[in-house]
Amino acid sequence: MSAKPIQSQRLQPIRHLAQNREDEAARRVAESQQALARQEAQLQEMERYLQEYGAASSDAPVAPSLLANREAFLRQLAEALRWQAGAVEEARGRLALARDLWTGKHRDTDVLQQLIARSQRSELNEQERRLQREMDEFAQRMRPASQRDA
Secondary structure, three states: OOOOOOOHHHHHHHHHHHHHHHHHHHHHHHHHHHHHHHHHHHHHHHHHHHHHHHHOOOOOOOHHHHHHHHHHHHHHHHHHHHHHHHHHHHHHHHHHHHHHHHHHHHHHHHHHHHHHHHHHHHHHHHHHHHHHHHHHHHHHOOOOHHHHHH
């Protein structure tokens, strides 16, 4: 007769799978955080550059064509800044989604862990009851026949 695995043992592979999924979701959160940090750093660098370039005006007379080129460049840089700000917002959105996914996976893993712990407590209680029954039966058999009938 083969021993049937107890419920807590049967749940372990499912818990491991859930843990692996949670770990993968956590990795995605970390990647999303890094991507957001890169996008924010790039935006800050572009803002700093625009501020420095805009402030670097000379008092010397400038040809109108150079002034027009400078203005066109500043407009392009401002447009690039708006685009980069959009990229930062998209990265924030991806991070929020990754965090939500991780939260769900973490909850799944936690629920399975609680189920396993509850199963283990139940199995331990059943084992203790079985052991107590066996001890009672043994004690009953060990009593002399005259005490058993009384």
